[in-house]
Amino acid sequence: MRNVIRVRCLASVVAVSWITIGAAQQPPRQAAPAAGGKKLALVGGMLLTGYEVPPIHHATVVVEGNKIVAAGPSSEVKVPADATVVDTSGRTMLPGLIETHGHLVVLGHGAYETWFPWIAAHGGDAMLTKVMEISARQLLMAGVTTTVDLGAPLKPILSIRDRINKGELVGTRVLASGPWLSRGAGGAMQAGFGGMNITSPEDAAQKVDELAKAGVDHIKAHSGLTRDDYKAIVAAAHKNRIRVYSHVYAETDVRNALEAGVDVLQHVGSAGTAPPYSKELITDIVNAGRPVVVTAAHRAWIYEDTAAFPERLQDPDLKKAFGPEIYAEVQNSLKSWWTLGYFQRTDREMLFRERGVKQFIESGAVMGMGTDSGTPMNFHSEALWREIKVHVDMGMTPSRAIAAATRVNAQAIGKGRELGSIEPGKIADIIVVNGNPNFDITALSHVEVVVKDGVVYKGGGAAESRPPSTANGAK
Numbered sequence: 001m002r003n004v005i006r007v008r009c010l011a012s013v014v015a016v017s018w019i020t021i022g023a024a025q026q027p028p029r030q031a032a033p034a035a036g037g038k039k040l041a042l043v044g045g046m047l048l049t050g051y052e053v054p055p056i057h058h059a060t061v062v063v064e065g066n067k068i069v070a071a072g073p074s075s076e077v078k079v080p081a082d083a084t085v086v087d088t089s090g091r092t093m094l095p096g097l098i099e100t101h102g103h104l105v106v107l108g109h110g111a112y113e114t115w116f117p118w119i120a121a122h123g124g125d126a127m128l129t130k131v132m133e134i135s136a137r138q139l140l141m142a143g144v145t146t147t148v149d150l151g152a153p154l155k156p157i158l159s160i161r162d163r164i165n166k167g168e169l170v171g172t173r174v175l176a177s178g179p180w181l182s183r184g185a186g187g188a189m190q191a192g193f194g195g196m197n198i199t200s201p202e203d204a205a206q207k208v209d210e211l212a213k214a215g216v217d218h219i220k221a222h223s224g225l226t227r228d229d230y231k232a233i234v235a236a237a238h239k240n241r242i243r244v245y246s247h248v249y250a251e252t253d254v255r256n257a258l259e260a261g262v263d264v265l266q267h268v269g270s271a272g273t274a275p276p277y278s279k280e281l282i283t284d285i286v287n288a289g290r291p292v293v294v295t296a297a298h299r300a301w302i303y304e305d306t307a308a309f310p311e312r313l314q315d316p317d318l319k320k321a322f323g324p325e326i327y328a329e330v331q332n333s334l335k336s337w338w339t340l341g342y343f344q345r346t347d348r349e350m351l352f353r354e355r356g357v358k359q360f361i362e363s364g365a366v367m368g369m370g371t372d373s374g375t376p377m378n379f380h381s382e383a384l385w386r387e388i389k390v391h392v393d394m395g396m397t398p399s400r401a402i403a404a405a406t407r408v409n410a411q412a413i414g415k416g417r418e419l420g421s422i423e424p425g426k427i428a429d430i431i432v433v434n435g436n437p438n439f440d441i442t443a444l445s446h447v448e449v450v451v452k453d454g455v456v457y458k459g460g461g462a463a464e465s466r467p468p469s470t471a472n473g474a475k
């Protein structure tokens, strides 16, 4: 669809209607921003607010500057005379998606042992920067307006984050951990993702302090850590007012992370190394209200999906996004993808995959959505809708799955006041998709309009409002 963009002049005065929300789910109490910002209105489509309530049909969302100032039925929301109007008729508007587990340093290449040396041999830091720019752009164009990066060399990832925030680069909003913390790790993966080994809880706390001082947004606690390590990491991170995400699979590690106060449990239930957890552990996670992010799709489902449709690896959008040199290298790495080391335990993961996801859905755990995007065959352009689809296939309602990927994710990452829903006072991260995701969740793969921070980056006349620099390759 090519959106009609026009300036609308409304003479009639219609009362502005705020979305009403149940007392249990209070919206942020911020006042609407002061007048003066550029105005934008998305008009006509169905609106999913990020809350698990029925959609608002034929809705209008008004944005001023980078904030949402009104959202509701078009009959009740006044479109300012000087607003740029994006016609969303026949489409669905929903909050920008949030990815709580991304990796910008990888693009779906088959093997870390060859990918990172290839980067080193093809420009080093310059190529790494190019790769991260491509990832950030792919994510944004897929409707992922915020991405929590969980493992990347410190300076390059902070530089990407800051350039995007300054509007120098088109990409998803990045929140970065920089290097992850682990014990006794080595090899190409540890080096490529900039992993740092700790030697004691004291050492862990010191490294957290250093990372916080360097400006990271959160800490990724990776593998091999003890209960005391987690405690030290959590204490140091919380002292610095940042959150901790743990990479945990085995029951003991999950329990250690849970009891040490790790903020989000990542990967839980996604691997054959950890068949469904004990009832006690699930109950404790649920009672603690601790968010879990299963990262279900990336091996156990994507393997099967690729076997069924290997053509997905030659998606022309990938070719366009990567450019010929990177595309050729990624293609080369995936020629015999089923032989890759990354997939050698996938048979076991597939055995447990359904129970792994259902144990949390059926217990009522707080579930966010994250995908490990960028890992082998798990392209940034589609990782999140695939993950959401798996959750829906496993019994989560589409409405809850969308809330998980937006509002719940925002809360899990500590941004619940600013991000994750379409309501006055929130930052204007809005996407428009073709179709009704409540009927068919794969509508989320058809993202036609992307608004981030009040700026239209895709569809809806994006060229007119895109930041001046498109250094990361417009077309």
Ligand SMILES: [Zn+2]
Binding pocket: 150, 247, 266, 267
């Ligand atoms: Zn991880």
Ligand SMILES: [Zn+2]
Binding pocket: 101, 103, 150, 151, 372
């Ligand atoms: Zn990861």
